[in-house]
Amino acid sequence: xxxxxxxxxxxxxxxxxxxxxxxxxxxxxxxxxxxxxxxxxxxxxxxxxxxxxxxxxxxxxxxxxxxxxxxxxxxxxxxxxxxxxxxxxxxxxxxxxxxxxxxxxxxxxxxxxxxxxxxxxxxxxxxxxxxxxxxxxxxxxxxxxxxxxxxxxxxxxxxxxxxxxxxxxxxxxxxxxxxxxxxxxxxxxxxxxxxxxxxxxxxxxxxxxxxxxxxxxxxxxxxxxxxxxxxxxxxxxxxxxxxxxxxxxxxxxxxxxxxxxxxxxxxxxxxxxxxxxxxxxxxxxxxxxxxxxxxxxxxxxxxxxxxxxxxxxxxxxxxxxxxxxxxx
Amino acid sequence: xxxxxxxxxxxxxxxxxxxxxxxxxxxxxxxxxxxxxxxxxxxxxxxxxxxxxxxxxxxxxxxxxxxxxxxxxxxxxxxxxxxxxxxxxxxxxxxxxxxxxxxxxxxxxxxxxxxxxxxxxxxxxxxxxxxxxxxxxxxxxxxxxxxxxxxxxxxxxxxxxxxxxxxxxxxxxxxxxxxxxxxxxxxxxxxxxxxxxxxxxxxxxxxxxxxxxxxxxxxxxxxxxxxxxxxxxxxxxxxxxxxxxxxxxxxxxxxxxxxxxxxxxxxxxxxxxxxxxxxxxxxxxxxxxxxxxxxxxxxxxxxxxxxxxxxxxxxxxxxxxxxxxxxx
DNA sequence: TTGAAAGCGCTAACAG
DNA sequence: CTGTTAGCGCTTTCAA
Numbered sequence: 001x002x003x004x005x006x007x008x009x010x011x012x013x014x015x016x017x018x019x020x021x022x023x024x025x026x027x028x029x030x031x032x033x034x035x036x037x038x039x040x041x042x043x044x045x046x047x048x049x050x051x052x053x054x055x056x057x058x059x060x061x062x063x064x065x066x067x068x069x070x071x072x073x074x075x076x077x078x079x080x081x082x083x084x085x086x087x088x089x090x091x092x093x094x095x096x097x098x099x100x101x102x103x104x105x106x107x108x109x110x111x112x113x114x115x116x117x118x119x120x121x122x123x124x125x126x127x128x129x130x131x132x133x134x135x136x137x138x139x140x141x142x143x144x145x146x147x148x149x150x151x152x153x154x155x156x157x158x159x160x161x162x163x164x165x166x167x168x169x170x171x172x173x174x175x176x177x178x179x180x181x182x183x184x185x186x187x188x189x190x191x192x193x194x195x196x197x198x199x200x201x202x203x204x205x206x207x208x209x210x211x212x213x214x215x216x217x218x219x220x221x222x223x224x225x226x227x228x229x230x231x232x233x234x235x236x237x238x239x240x241x242x243x244x245x246x247x248x249x250x251x252x253x254x255x256x257x258x259x260x261x262x263x264x265x266x267x268x269x270x271x272x273x274x275x276x277x278x279x280x281x282x283x284x285x286x287x288x289x290x291x292x293x294x295x296x297x298x299x300x301x302x303x304x305x306x307x308x309x310x311x312x313x314x315x316x317x318x319x320x321x322x323x324x325x326x327x328x
Numbered sequence: 329x330x331x332x333x334x335x336x337x338x339x340x341x342x343x344x345x346x347x348x349x350x351x352x353x354x355x356x357x358x359x360x361x362x363x364x365x366x367x368x369x370x371x372x373x374x375x376x377x378x379x380x381x382x383x384x385x386x387x388x389x390x391x392x393x394x395x396x397x398x399x400x401x402x403x404x405x406x407x408x409x410x411x412x413x414x415x416x417x418x419x420x421x422x423x424x425x426x427x428x429x430x431x432x433x434x435x436x437x438x439x440x441x442x443x444x445x446x447x448x449x450x451x452x453x454x455x456x457x458x459x460x461x462x463x464x465x466x467x468x469x470x471x472x473x474x475x476x477x478x479x480x481x482x483x484x485x486x487x488x489x490x491x492x493x494x495x496x497x498x499x500x501x502x503x504x505x506x507x508x509x510x511x512x513x514x515x516x517x518x519x520x521x522x523x524x525x526x527x528x529x530x531x532x533x534x535x536x537x538x539x540x541x542x543x544x545x546x547x548x549x550x551x552x553x554x555x556x557x558x559x560x561x562x563x564x565x566x567x568x569x570x571x572x573x574x575x576x577x578x579x580x581x582x583x584x585x586x587x588x589x590x591x592x593x594x595x596x597x598x599x600x601x602x603x604x605x606x607x608x609x610x611x612x613x614x615x616x617x618x619x620x621x622x623x624x625x626x627x628x629x630x631x632x633x634x635x636x637x638x639x640x641x642x643x644x645x646x647x648x649x650x651x652x653x654x655x656x
Numbered sequence: 657t658t659g660a661a662a663g664c665g666c667t668a669a670c671a672g
Numbered sequence: 673c674t675g676t677t678a679g680c681g682c683t684t685t686c687a688a
Binding site for chain 2: 002047048049050051052054060062069070071073076077079080083084087092093095096097099110111113114115116139250253254276277279280281282
């Protein structure tokens with residue numbers, strides 16, 4: 001395509017080895033020839049062919065990322081922080097979307113490996129020992145975010161269990177007598193990795209166990225809107241809806257608005273994740289801050305450490321935080 | 329790293345050329361040997377090294393993308409559609425973020441070229457003949473989305489001018505007597521490419537010119553919140569705020585909520601872009617649907633056509649659409 | 657301090 | 673139908 005190191009060698013009347021020494025400031029070269037080479041390289045607008053370099057070094061300086069979907073706020077923020085951190089460390093990112101297709105997920109990981117990315121960040125839809133085994137046998141390092149897969153594959157996320165039980169307790173402290181855990185993804189338990197939601201459920205149940213005076217209900221299917229409609233009719237106990245994701249909470253708020261049910265006077269509501277959409281909705285939703293940017297940058301750092309052969313934390317939890325809005 | 333075509337050749341007792349013919353089903357090979365080779369390749373789990381292939385073919389089957397930011401809804405949707413379309417066509421996507429830094433933008437384009445991507449999709453922050461010249465001289469094709477740069481560089485976007493004047497007319501038809509065009513990016517005219525906003529302004533002004541009975545005001549700075557506060561005090565004419573971006577509209581709605589000014593009873597408001605956040609805000613914002621997914625997929629199609637040496641539309645406009653909400 | 661040669665894994669051209 | 677050879681552009685020995 002353009003000008004190669006061979007051209008420079010020829011023009012400067014030196015060998016390609018010497019050009020390499022000058023260009024990548026390696027030792028054992030005379031200052032004078034070095035300068036001469038650099039000068040002509042500059043003048044000719046020489047740019048090294050990174051593909052050729054990769055072939056010999058075995059490094060591409062790029063990271064592969066596999067997630068569901070970018071339109072999802074959670075992933076948009078995650079990818080943003082991954083890209084920025086990677087760039088800072090001199091890496092490029094190859095973003096691929098599996099659209100919640102387990103088969104596609106594997107295909108994408110394979111093609112990233114074929115393209116010789118130096119490592120992969122995965123938010124898995126697959127689960128089970130099979131994938132665990134498969135991932136551990138990859139020829140390049142991989143870290144998992146959000147949904148845990150199995151020990152031996154570095155994981156970065158939050159303490160979902162604690163976050164959910166913290167939320168439960170907070171809601172109780174606000175005087176609610178019935179708490180409904182709204183978690184539609186539970187319906188997909190068999191076909192998808194919904195580790196984070198399962199952990200949230202566990203945290204919710206553990207807290208409920210501790211506080212038996214509080215009635216608790218779990219909604220674990222995608223027809224949650226209708227279930228909620230029925231629930232709000234029997235207006236006996238002071239009820240809060242704790243949603244395993246802000247979007248569910250937003251949908252429910254929309255429903256309540258149409259039913260003329262006011263929040264928090266008639267029912268309470270709490271979300272999870274603190275997606276940026278919340279900035280513009282009223283009443284402000286109480287939720288749990290999911291530190292997705294930190295997760296993204298830690299994932300990159302961990303992955304690069306792994307690439308460089310360093311030891312890493314196999315299971316890294318980032319602090320979450322409760323955000324008090326006006327919806328409780 | 330793994331098993332190479334050389335290994336297969338050795339094991340099958342044939343030459344590498346023959347292996348190549350089998351693997352990439354090229355002609356001039358006996359069916360029998362082909363099957364034998366494919367079988368052993370399969371058994372050994374052979375995967376071609378795409379880097380090595382790229383070095384010789386000169387193609388990487390990947391597209392570079394340069395945009396501001398992924399957290400921005402507009403870009404999140406754009407990138408989503410770019411990735412999906414590219415994948416369909418067998419291409420990978422390298423996403424890079426320039427964070428509105430013109431210098432970084434050039435650096436990123438250069439590194440994408442160094443990495444030998446086959447083409448680039450750019451939403452530029454740079455402007456002017458200098459960049460135009462620079463981009464036209466790239467060794468690979470490039471298409472521009474959103475902000476036009478200069479003729480000769482294929483562009484994909486919407487008819488901003490018409491969209492804005494359509495909006496003006498719609499607002500007038502709702503009985504408003506004063507229309508305020510809120511467009512803070514105009515303040516950055518000198519340092520950034522804000523083509524789309526400038527065109528919107530032109531469309532607004534052209535419509536205002538046609539309908540002289542309507543008072544029109546332009547707010548072109550980032551202190552727009554205070555200007556609007558002042559404006560709403562003088563409650564003489566029926567006023568609507570037409571924002572050159574939904575996020576400005578959302579900010580203003582938030583302001584009005586805090587000032588107890590009701591929409592649309594006391595003031596009207598209109599946005600631009602139809603970002604997905606709108607789904608959860610009330611009252612539903614009237615806005616202009618910016619077909620960003622179509623723009624993304626068309627950008628990929630155009631770029632691939634260019635890569636394949638086909639002729640393309642140099643200036644492609646996608647249809648916008650007015651979305652009627654409850655805010656007017 | 658520099659040059660020469662080998663090789664990364666693949667494809668492509670030309671012989672056989 | 674198959675083998676041989678060359679070469680993509682770079683880095684990396686080893687020798688001078």
